[in-house]
Amino acid sequence: MSITTASTPGSAALPSALAELIEDFGALAPAQRLEMLVEMGAEVPDLPEPYASDLTLMEQVTECQSPVYVAAEVAAQAPHPTVIHISAPAEAPTTRGFAGVLSEGLAGLTADEVLAVPTDLPSRLGLDALISPLRLGGMASLQGRIQRQVHDQLARLRPGATGA
Numbered sequence: 001m002s003i004t005t006a007s008t009p010g011s012a013a014l015p016s017a018l019a020e021l022i023e024d025f026g027a028l029a030p031a032q033r034l035e036m037l038v039e040m041g042a043e044v045p046d047l048p049e050p051y052a053s054d055l056t057l058m059e060q061v062t063e064c065q066s067p068v069y070v071a072a073e074v075a076a077q078a079p080h081p082t083v084i085h086i087s088a089p090a091e092a093p094t095t096r097g098f099a100g101v102l103s104e105g106l107a108g109l110t111a112d113e114v115l116a117v118p119t120d121l122p123s124r125l126g127l128d129a130l131i132s133p134l135r136l137g138g139m140a141s142l143q144g145r146i147q148r149q150v151h152d153q154l155a156r157l158r159p160g161a162t163g164a
Helices: 016-026 030-043 093-106 111-115 133-157
Strands: 003-005 013-015 069-074 082-087
Touching (some): 013 016, 016 030, 030 093, 069 133, 082 111, 082 133, 111 133
16 A cells, blocks of 8 residues: 655655545535535445344444444555444444444555554544534544554564554
């Protein structure tokens, strides 16, 4: 996965898929941005087994008002590609939309690339003025859970390495 630098001054390098999403969201008027977020909910892949039949194998993001679950898988072999699984109900369209952003934006990344994604992603997408602070907190927690799971698994795979 290639890394690109977002166009705003002082911004951290972003994976190209996330940089493109941020650019796409930024080009839209606020109402269209919200519509695009809801449309991104359709991009959340169906859960594979065993997660599809047993959500207890995933971690619940309790900060979300809706039942949202996440499981990150980090491959043992370097460069440690990751797979992210998210369950977010259709009844929570903005949260599911952010899950879609993460599903698309983190797809194919290595563990180190996932850990390097800035924590202000909802703000970079221009959502902070459109979404309630409570929902923004849930979005940040969803991203944080993914990054913590990746960090923890990577630490087990690289004993003695300092984590991000």
